[in-house]
Amino acid sequence: MSDILAVSSLTKRYGGLVAVKDVSFSVREKEILSVIGPNGAGKSTLFKLISSFVTPTSGEVRFRGERISGLAPHQAARKGVVRTFQETTIFKAMTVRDNVIAAHHLRSRASLAGFFFGTRLARQDEEEFGRSADEILTFLGLSAMRSEIASNLPHGHLRALGIAIGLATNPAVILLDEPFAGMNHEETQRAVEIVRGVRERGVTVLLVEHDMPAVMTISDRIVVLNFGQKIAEGTPQEIKDNPAVIEAYLGVEDESIGL
Amino acid sequence: MMKARNAIALAASLVLLLVAIPFGIQASGRADLYYTLTSVALLSIISAGVWLTFYIGRINIGQGAYALMGGYVSAVLVTRYGFSFWLTLPLAGLFCAAASVLIGLPILRLRGVYFAMVTLVLTEVARLLALALPITNGAKGIVSIPLPGAVRIFGLTLIPDFATLENPRLAFYIMAVIAMVLCFVGMYRLVNSRIGHLCQSLQQNEELASSIGVDIARLRVIAYAISSFLGGFGGAIFASITQSIYPSSFTVADSVNFMLNCFLGGLSYVFGPILGTFVLYFGWDILYSFGDFQLLIFSIILIALMLVLPNGLFSLRLSRSRGEVTQ
Amino acid sequence: MEQVVVNGLYLGAQYALIALGLTLIFALMNVLNFAHGQMYVLGGFVTYTIYGQMKLPFVLALVCSGLTLAVVGAFCEKFLFRPVIRRSKRDESTMLLAAAIAFLLDAVILLLFGEKQRGVPKIINGVFLSDTIVMPYDRIVVGVVAIVMIATFVLYMQYSKTGRAMRALAQDRVAAQLMGVNVERYSMIGFALGAMLAGVVGGLLVTITGISSGIGGPISIKAFMMVMIGGAGVVGGAIAGGFILGMMESVGLTVLREFGDITYLVIFVCLMVFLSIRPNGLMGKPWG
Numbered sequence: 001m002s003d004i005l006a007v008s009s010l011t012k013r014y015g016g017l018v019a020v021k022d023v024s025f026s027v028r029e030k031e032i033l034s035v036i037g038p039n040g041a042g043k044s045t046l047f048k049l050i051s052s053f054v055t056p057t058s059g060e061v062r063f064r065g066e067r068i069s070g071l072a073p074h075q076a077a078r079k080g081v082v083r084t085f086q087e088t089t090i091f092k093a094m095t096v097r098d099n100v101i102a103a104h105h106l107r108s109r110a111s112l113a114g115f116f117f118g119t120r121l122a123r124q125d126e127e128e129f130g131r132s133a134d135e136i137l138t139f140l141g142l143s144a145m146r147s148e149i150a151s152n153l154p155h156g157h158l159r160a161l162g163i164a165i166g167l168a169t170n171p172a173v174i175l176l177d178e179p180f181a182g183m184n185h186e187e188t189q190r191a192v193e194i195v196r197g198v199r200e201r202g203v204t205v206l207l208v209e210h211d212m213p214a215v216m217t218i219s220d221r222i223v224v225l226n227f228g229q230k231i232a233e234g235t236p237q238e239i240k241d242n243p244a245v246i247e248a249y250l251g252v253e254d255e256s257i258g259l
Numbered sequence: 260m261m262k263a264r265n266a267i268a269l270a271a272s273l274v275l276l277l278v279a280i281p282f283g284i285q286a287s288g289r290a291d292l293y294y295t296l297t298s299v300a301l302l303s304i305i306s307a308g309v310w311l312t313f314y315i316g317r318i319n320i321g322q323g324a325y326a327l328m329g330g331y332v333s334a335v336l337v338t339r340y341g342f343s344f345w346l347t348l349p350l351a352g353l354f355c356a357a358a359s360v361l362i363g364l365p366i367l368r369l370r371g372v373y374f375a376m377v378t379l380v381l382t383e384v385a386r387l388l389a390l391a392l393p394i395t396n397g398a399k400g401i402v403s404i405p406l407p408g409a410v411r412i413f414g415l416t417l418i419p420d421f422a423t424l425e426n427p428r429l430a431f432y433i434m435a436v437i438a439m440v441l442c443f444v445g446m447y448r449l450v451n452s453r454i455g456h457l458c459q460s461l462q463q464n465e466e467l468a469s470s471i472g473v474d475i476a477r478l479r480v481i482a483y484a485i486s487s488f489l490g491g492f493g494g495a496i497f498a499s500i501t502q503s504i505y506p507s508s509f510t511v512a513d514s515v516n517f518m519l520n521c522f523l524g525g526l527s528y529v530f531g532p533i534l535g536t537f538v539l540y541f542g543w544d545i546l547y548s549f550g551d552f553q554l555l556i557f558s559i560i561l562i563a564l565m566l567v568l569p570n571g572l573f574s575l576r577l578s579r580s581r582g583e584v585t586q
Numbered sequence: 587m588e589q590v591v592v593n594g595l596y597l598g599a600q601y602a603l604i605a606l607g608l609t610l611i612f613a614l615m616n617v618l619n620f621a622h623g624q625m626y627v628l629g630g631f632v633t634y635t636i637y638g639q640m641k642l643p644f645v646l647a648l649v650c651s652g653l654t655l656a657v658v659g660a661f662c663e664k665f666l667f668r669p670v671i672r673r674s675k676r677d678e679s680t681m682l683l684a685a686a687i688a689f690l691l692d693a694v695i696l697l698l699f700g701e702k703q704r705g706v707p708k709i710i711n712g713v714f715l716s717d718t719i720v721m722p723y724d725r726i727v728v729g730v731v732a733i734v735m736i737a738t739f740v741l742y743m744q745y746s747k748t749g750r751a752m753r754a755l756a757q758d759r760v761a762a763q764l765m766g767v768n769v770e771r772y773s774m775i776g777f778a779l780g781a782m783l784a785g786v787v788g789g790l791l792v793t794i795t796g797i798s799s800g801i802g803g804p805i806s807i808k809a810f811m812m813v814m815i816g817g818a819g820v821v822g823g824a825i826a827g828g829f830i831l832g833m834m835e836s837v838g839l840t841v842l843r844e845f846g847d848i849t850y851l852v853i854f855v856c857l858m859v860f861l862s863i864r865p866n867g868l869m870g871k872p873w874g
Contacts (some may be wrong), residue, residue, distance in 0.1 A: 051470070077472035085470070091463040094456075102456040106472040112481070115453040126453060169471050318678050365862030372618045372818055373870075375681070376810040377861055380854055383807060387851040511803060515620075515685050522682040527675075551697060558689035562666065565683045569674035 004029045004204050005050070005081070005173055010059035010069075012045050019045040021228040022059070027173065032195065032205045034215045037225035038248060043208045044177070046225065050206070051083035051175050052076035063173070078106060080172030084162040086181065092151040096142055096161060099150050100133040103168035107132070136164050140194060156187050163194065167203070174198060176207040180214045192218050216240070224248065269444065276436045281429060293428040297500065299533075299540050300435035301493045304442045306520040306532035308489035311446070313526050314455075315482045316462035317367070321378030322490045323514035324385035325355040329491025330498035330508060334401040335394060337499075344407035345418065348495050355491025356484040363483040367476070382514045389506035400505030407434075407499055431500050438496065442489060443530060450529045458482060523564065525571020534572055588718040594836035595829070596725055599732035600787055602828025604805065605812035606739060606821065607783035613756035613819035614776040616677060617667060620684035622784050623805030624691035629655050629785025630797030631699045637793075638706035644793070651789035652782045659781025662687060663774045688802065695799045705796035728790045735786065736825060743821060752776050756819060811857060817870020826868055 005027035012020040020042045027033050037043050048054040050061050052071050060069040068076045076082075091099045107129065108115075110122035137143045140160045145153060153161060159179060166174050179195060180188045192214055199205050209215050215222060216236045224232040224239060226248040232239055239245055284292050305326050312319035329351040336342040336350060366377050389395045406421035421427045449455060460468040461475055461482075469475045498504040520539055524531025542560065546553045568574060604626060611619045619625075629651040637647035670683050710723045743749035751772050754762040763769050788797065812831050816823025831853070838849035861867070 053466075053470075072474075072476075073466075073469040074472045074474050077470060082472075083470050085467060089464060089467050091460055091467065093463055094459060098456065102460045103471040105457065108453070112454055116448060118448075118452065122453070165467070165471060313678070318681065362858075366858065369861065369865050371677075372612065372616075373814065373861070373865065375618060376814050376818075377858065379807065379810060380814075380857065384851065384854045384858070387848070387854065391848050391851055511807065519682055519685060522679065526678070552693075554689060554693035555697060558686050558693055561686040562683065562690065565670055565679065565686060566666070569670050569679050570676075 002029050003027065004064060006062045007050065008059055010049055010061065011057050012049055012054065013057045018228050020049060023230045025223050025230060025233055027204060027206055030199060030202060030204050031220040032199055032218055033221050033223065034219040035208045035223045035225060036212065036215055041225040042228035043225055047083065047175060047177055047208045051081060077169055082166050082169045082171035083175040084166040084177055086177045088158055090150045090158060090161055094150055095146065096148050096150055096153065097133055097137065097146040099161060100136055100164050100168050101129050103165040104129040104132060106169045133168065136167050139197065140164050156183065159191065160194065163198065167198065171203055173204045173206060176205060178209055179207055180209060180211040188214050273440065277433065290428060293432045295544065297432045297435040299537050300439040301496055302520065302540065303533045303536040304439055305490050305493035306517045306536055307442055307446055308486035309517045310521045310532045311482055311486045313521055314462060315458045315479055318375035319378050319486065320375050320514045320518055321381035322517045323382040323509035323511065325359065325487040325490030326494030327385045327389060327509040328358060329355050329494030330504040331389060331395055332491065333495035334404050334498045334504045337404055338401055344499055345410050348492060351495035352488040352492040356488040359484050359487030360480055363480050367479045367483060379511060379514065382511045386506045386510060398506060400503060402503040404498060404502045406502065435496060443533065446529050523572055525573035528571065528573040531571055531573050538572065589720065590836050590840050592719055592721055594833035596729040597836055598829035598832025599729050599736065600791060601808065601812055601832045602736055602825045603732050603783050603787045604809045605824035605828045606736065607780035608809045609813050609819055609821065609824040610776055611780040614752060614773055615667060617680045617684060620681065620806060621688035621691055622809050623802035624688050624695065625655050625658065625781050625784040626788040626805050627695055627797060627799060627802045628691060629788030630792040631695060633789035633792050634704050634706055634797060644709050648786060648789045651785045655785025656778040656782040660774050660778040663777035692799065692802060699799060701799055703796050703798040706793055709793050724793060728794060731790060740821060748775060814857065814861060814867055817867030820869045823867055823869040
């Protein structure tokens with residue numbers, strides 16, 4: 001399998017604080033790769049660095065050989081690297097379906113002026129977006145609440161809507177920010193299935209997560225961060241047996257990290 | 260179906276504005292109403308620009324600056340360089356749009372109250388510039404601007420010379436109303452096309468919008484440029500009607516009023532600026548008879564309206580008939 | 587040069603007090619108080635009435651200015667802003683309300699006191715003279731009173747129970763509520779305090795520059811500028827912004843005199859350039 005995303009010597013400093021230090025790893029085409037680590041390990045900074053929401057102090061991220069660090073977020077998204085958000089970051093006042101339709105922006109072939117004047121291409125686009133949005137909503141089990149105003153959705157469905165918005169952009173790599181956070185066992189099971197389904201659509205998944213059992217079942221490979229540095233990388237089995245990882249999580253209840 | 264309904268609504272409002280109202284005014288002999296209605300039409304165009312910036316999530320109290328700028332551009336071009344008024348109209352709008360791109364690039368990064376305050380300051384900057392620049396003729400302003408001339412193509416008179424007309428007020432009224440209808444048809448189309456979705460995405464969450472690939476900086480500038488175009492366009496017509504423009508023609512109070520027009524009509528409703536302007540302007544006029552108490556009563560009514568209908572006048576009709584629509 | 591600095595300090599102290607009130611209201615309620623300038627004017631007219639017309643002691647007049655505005659502020663918060671904030675779909679609605687209140691105060695001031703510029707007798711006669719500085723005593727007194735008030739305000743916010751509660755509220759409304767801070771009560775106190783500051787400055791300055799009904803709007807604009815320079819919602823920012831604007835005005839009036847009345851134009855342009863580099867002012871927190 002070829003590498004779709006290469007992270008090399010990525011470093012981010014905030015004043016004197018080093019949030020991410022010299023982290024390198026690569027993501028292979030169509031795999032599910034998870035980044036884990038104790039609280040404050042630099043996971044979310046790394047996440048923002050990869051999605052170009054933050055510019056690295058040094059090092060770079062390459063997507064299919066092309067440098068994406070330093071681009072604006074929308075440019076990274078245009079290349080195919082799209083992130084989702086943790087909590088209630090949705091278009092609150094739009095309906096669920098409109099959220100997903102709006103997110104089809106990158107697929108539009110007509111220009112803004114084209115949409116304004118309602119050219120044939122624009123009409124085709126709008127039709128296509130509607131169809132595609134319905135398909136995505138069905139895939140994520142949201143079609144029953146498509147006309148609901150997004151802010152009225154229950155918690156678990158909000159997460160799914162976030163993923164739906166991400167999928168609508170037709171990404172090559174989707175970055176999921178703690179997709180299982182705050183879910184009970186049953187909800188996690190469902191979310192795990194969804195993430196697998198996303199991969200089956202041909203999308204490479206990179207996720208940042210706390211929930212160890214879920215990560216262990218779902219990931220092809222895992223990268224472990226501690227104090228901003230990579231301390232381990234490998235298959236779930238390798239990670240489980242890695243003494244450095246156990247060291248990093250020491251003091252944490254064994255069960256909660258799935259060891 | 261939808262289309263047919265819109266076409267009927269459009270035709271009906273054209274008949275109302277261009278036939279019924281002039282006929283009514285003629286019958287009642289209240290020719291002064293032309294001026295009032297023309298003002299309402301023009302002010303609602305300028306306010307529509309403010310509404311559009313609200314629509315992308317920015318509070319714009321700087322529209323007076325562009326109205327003033329547009330007025331001066333048109334006045335200078337007509338009086339100094341002998342341009343036809345009709346040509347200066349789009350030029351004034353484009354000049355303002357271009358200026359707003361330069362100004363907007365840095366300041367559109369500001370949000371919320373910061374943007375509001377900066378735009379407020381912008382209105383003052385425009386006034387002071389008009390006082391200081393040589394070309395604007397300082398506090399004396401530019402006066403005796405000729406009325407719009409004729410437009411002829413191949414000897415065919417499309418628009419007559421306003422100065423030769425028996426009733427230039429009616430001509431201005433017709434011009435303003437047509438401009439208003441065009442403006443709001445455009446706004447309606449904008450809001451109900453995919454661009455509306457994108458603007459709403461900006462309004463509701465800029466971070467998420469950029470994560471789905473929307474070039475938020477560009478879209479913001481485009482919306483702001485359209486908004487300023489409308490400001491300059493409206494300002495240019497105003498200068499032509501009053502045949503004069505002064506640094507105090509559009510001040511901070513006007514900028515605030517444009518914003519109030521939008522609020523009063525309701526920020527969720529694209530036709531809100533028309534209703535808001537109409538009510539505010541006529542309300543003010545009607546209260547004229549109270550003399551010294553005009554401002555007092557006006558402001559009390561305004562406050563009362565806010566307390567009763569914090570989401571604008573349109574929310575009243577819509578919440579009764581077909582529920583709330585999108586924000 | 588020293589003269590310019592002293593003038594700047596004197597102006598800055600007044601400005602800082604006005605900006606403090608505005609920023610306090612903004613920090614607590616997220617309301618941009620358009621009526622701040624009008625509150626200043628009202629304070630000026632109260633002092634004018636009591637000290638100038640009724641010939642009662644200036645200190646009493648100043649206290650009355652403060653109290654009147656505190657009551658007006660508390661009333662606005664409780665009966666106007668609170669219900670609108672609760673029921674409106676968008677934060678911006680409070681701006682319309684604030685603008686309407688500004689109109690209302692303008693109208694009331696106009697009806698009660700008329701259009702004329704009003705002045706009062708000097709509180710102290712005489713002029714301080716040295717080699718480089720000429721400063722009337724009354725200006726010195728007013729400047730010192732303003733600086734003392736700023737210091738008192740800062741200490742009050744820092745150490746009193748009310749001050750601490752208001753700071754908690756400004757940082758995070760929800761968290762403050764969870765910690766048991768009575769949000770409604772302290773919002774009202776904060777609004778009253780902010781309005782009071784505006785009123786007191788009005789009362790102070792009426793003795794120097796006089797007062798007229800039309801200057802509310804321009805004062806509000808100046809206050810907005812100070813808050814933008816320093817950063818909205820930050821006490822230190824408001825003080826810094828006030829002194830910076832006072833200094834710029836003082837310097838500008840001296841240096842730019844030969845070019846005509848362009849001081850404010852220059853200040854505005856500087857401000858816009860500055861804000862495009864530092865969108866949150868000197869010490870502001872990111873908004874939104």
